[in-house]
Amino acid sequence: MLKPHRFVPKTAVAAAIAFHGLMAHATTPFVVKDIKINGLQQIEAGTVFAYLPIKQGDTFTDEKASEAIRALYATGFFNDVRIATEGDVVVVNVAERSAIASIDFAGLHEFEKDALLKALKSVGLSQGRYYDKSLLDRSEQELKRQYLTRGFYAAEITTTVTPVDRNRVSILFSVAEGPSAKIRQVNFIGNKAFSTGTLRNEMQLSTPNWFSWYTKNDLYAKDKLTTDLENVRKYYLNHGYLEFNIESTQVSISPDKKDMYLTLTVHEGEPYTVSSIDLAGNLLDRGPELRKLVKIKPGERFSADKLQTATKAIVDKLGEYGYAFATVNAQPQIDQQHHKVALTLQVDPSRRVYVRRVNIVGNTRTRDEVVRREMRQLESSWFDSSRLALSKDRVNRLGYFTDVDVTTVPVEGTADQVDVDVKVAEKPTGAITLGAGFSSTDKVVLSAGVSQDNVFGSGTSLAVNVNTARSYRTLTVTQIDPYFTVDGIKRITDVYYRTTQPLYYSTDSSFRIVTAGGDLKFGIPFSEVDTVYFGAGFEQNRLSVDSATPQSYKDYVTDFGRVSNNVPLTIGWSRDSRDSALVPSRGYYTQANAEYGTPAGGTQYYKADLNAQYYYSFARGFVLGLNFQSGYGNGLSGKPYPIFKNYYAGGIGSVRGYEPSSLGPRDKSTNDPIGGSKMVVGNIELTFPLPGTGYDRTLRVFTFLDGGNVWGNVGNSVGSNGLRYGYGFGLAWISPIGPLKLSLGFPVTKHAGDQYQKFQFQIGTAF
Known part of the structure; x- marks a missing residue:
């Protein structure tokens, strides 16, 4: 059925005219025998009869006619409505709207x-x-x-x-469309404490630069300006200017509508220092503990951010003791004559409560237990804000939901109970991926995968992945059960088939290592950030040599054959406190692994690996990253270290400026790099926003200094005379197809036999 539209003015006028005509020619009342509708093209007659207030058998009067005209005009279906009579038949003539x-x-x-x-x-x-x-x-x-x-x-x-x-x-x-108007000038009037350039850096809107096509920040937008004004205000308040005010904002456009000019008039006032800061109210006999959370000290410049941080810290601390509704209000006493401010933080813990129920809402496919086992806030226990925040983070880290919202709801009729509602919005956790890429080393790389991170809503993941890089081809099947036991022990099962060509870039040899095997690992959590791994596996390595293969590999095949079986035992530990695994700006990540090749496999060896990363943000958008990785391996029981377990270094992700895997020992006969049993690599990287993009974390530039090398047994090898160093700069972009890194590296010192590669890029790397 067509829906009526609003009664518009012109239809009201038409209805009034029709009504006037009807009144001028009064009709003698009669009983309606039939009703005819004329003029319909798209609208069904039944629709008109539904809105018509006149029915067969009704008595027709002038008032009924007027009511019918008004009703039909009100539907919005018609431009014109007229009612006439033919004996005892009512004729409705309409003109439909287009x-x-x-x-x-x-x-x-x-x-x-x-x-x-x-x-x-x-x-x-x-x-x-x-x-x-x-x-x-x-x-x-x-x-x-x-x-x-x-x-x-x-x-x-x-x-x-x-x-x-x-x-x-x-x-x-x-x-x-015409041309887009670009912001040509952003001017500040009245600023003395901070330069115009400094204040512009707090704004998204800017004049055109060489990267404006990406950021669009040179296009004026009212919502962006509102945000920018608030950012400028915050900047002044964080530097003590309590009297700061934006007096006027002028936006003008050129006559040809191509250029825009922003002029902001500000009143700075004088900077204020904190004369004293006190806590008042009900401190629950925890005054000394709460005062330690306040980082503002008398004599310092006032900072709105520091004040907000202090109040939030006190609220969070009280929340840890069960006071879910605590409030802290800052009461400033301003001394305008001496430009000082005395702060009093009024603390009201309200009432202590415990959690009656934890309700999971929105999980139509994921089982309740998958979410509940991540909750650190338990039912029938005192409310704890820190455990609640940790619970939310753990549910978020599952990766099954687009949004996780945790709210606290008071229980009606009680003063000391709350319910915790965990509302989740599920997302598809299965994926079929097909990809193609180009690497400066692997040339064309094809990949495909099928994965399901939440099989049947159980929290178990299953993945099949294929990679066709020329130097490293893989087929893997991985199954992860994050709660193999109720205590949270993780089980990881891997089955894999790999083909590695370590000499692909440096020789015409068709030498390759084909590895097939599988392993089973268990991860045991010892804290919220620490996990210890134990595992065992079996793999078979087939070495395919030819006449162009370096002598070192030929000798290994002569001594141990083309086929080597390996039964490794592994143990590892990891700790991750980074704020982001993709674009970290603070925190650290540490991982240590040890592997032992048991006599049951025919190869006896041990190897230990360490990887440590540290990130520190010392200015807005500037991040210093430190990375260290090392590996050490050796043979046991008189047997050499397996050559297929060698370490390699050089290239992006290692020591940039050198060809991938080119550092370390080289074969005496062919001068090809063959890797080694010992490796050390260190990286120092300074990352900052691309000029003109504001503080966009998805697109950054960086400078770096790398150092490292690989060493091994002398035997049939030469080289590895000391560390190699490289420096340079690059671009990092979180692209739609994955993290992309471009780098231009230069060696610090050059040694005979070293192989250099200035420009390198890779998708999916952290350092």
Whole structure:
């Protein structure tokens, strides 16, 4: 059924005219024998009868006629409604309003058609609705508004309405977009304490630069300006300027609508220092403990951020003791004459509560137990804000949900109970991936995978992955059960098949190592951030040599054969406190692993690996990253260290500026790098935002200093005379296909036989 539209003014006038005509020719009342509807084209007669207040058998009067006209006009279906009589038959003559057959655009470049159709629908204009000239005017204004948000102030909209068959119309919006208006100047008036350049750095909006095509920050937007003004205000408040005020904001545009100018007039006032800071209210006999959380000291410059941090720390601490509704209000006493401020933090712990129930909401596929086992806030225990925050982080880290919201709801009728509602929004956890890439070392790389991170809602993951890089081809099947036991012991099962060509870049040899095997590992959590791993496996290594294979590999095959079996036992430990695994800015990550080749496999050896990363953000957007990795291996019971377990160094992710895997010992006969049993690599990397992009963490530049090398038994090898160092700069981008890293590296000192590669790139690397 067609829906009625609003009663518009022109229909009201028409109804009044019809009513006046009806009253001028009064009709003698009669009983309606029949009703006829004339003029219908698209609307069903039944729809009209449903709105018509006159029925067969009713007594027809002038008042009934007026009521019928008003009712039919009110539907919005008709441009004209007239009622006549033929004896005892009522004749309703209508003229339908035109319906919108189609909406199209011409001249679009900045917007997608679907985006504008959605915007027009929000103001009531869409295909299938009735045509209304006033609605068309609002639609033109909405289109102009959409262009204004993108900086197109010269955009012009021309509308063409074309009648088509069956009383319908086609609407065409012709757009002359014109040039986008760029911000040419951002000026501050009245700033003395901080330079205009310093204040501009606190803003998103900026003048055009060489990377504006990516950031779009040179296009004026009112919401961005509002955010920028708040950022400038925060900057002053964090430096003690309590009297700061933005007196006026002027936005002007050039006559040709191509250039925009922003002028901000500010009143700075004088900086204030903290004369004293006290805690008042109910401190629960924990005054000394709470005072330690306040980092603002008398004599320091006032800082709004430090004050907010102090109040939040006190609220969180009280929350750890069960006071879920604690509040801390800062009460400043300002001494304008001496530019000092005395702060009093009024503490109100409210009441202590315990958690009655933990409710899981929104998990239509994931089982309740998968979420509940991550909860560190237990039912029937005192409320603890730190455990609640940890619970939310752990549920988030599952990766099964797009959003996790944890709220505390008081229980009606009680003063000391709350319920905790954990509301989750599930996301698809299965994926089929097909990928292709190009590496400066592996050339064309193809990959495919099928994974399900939450099989049947149980929290167990299963993945099959294929990689076709020329130097390293893999087929792996991995199954992870994060709660193999109720105590949270993780089980990891791997089955793999790998083909490695370690000499692919440096020789014409077809030498390759084919490895097939599997392993079983168990991860035992010892704390919220520490996990210890134990595992065992079996693998078989086949070495395929030819005449061009380095002598070192030939000798190994001569002594131990082309096939080597290996039964390794592994033990490891990891700790991760980084704020982000993808773009870390603070925290550290440590991982240590040890592997022992048992006599049951025919090879006897041991190897130990250590990887440590540390990140420190010392300025807004600037991150110092330190990375250290080392490995050491040796043979046991008189047997040499297996050559297929050798370490390699050089290239991106190691020592940049050198060819991948080119450092370390080289074969005497072919001078090819063959790796070694000992490896040390260190990296120092300074990352900062790309100039002109603000503080975008997805696109950054970096400088680096790398050092490291690989050593091994002398035997048939030469080289490894000391550490190698490289320095340079690069670009890191979190692209739609994964983390991308480009680097330009240069060796510090050059040694005979070293192989250099200045430009390198890789997808999916951390250092």
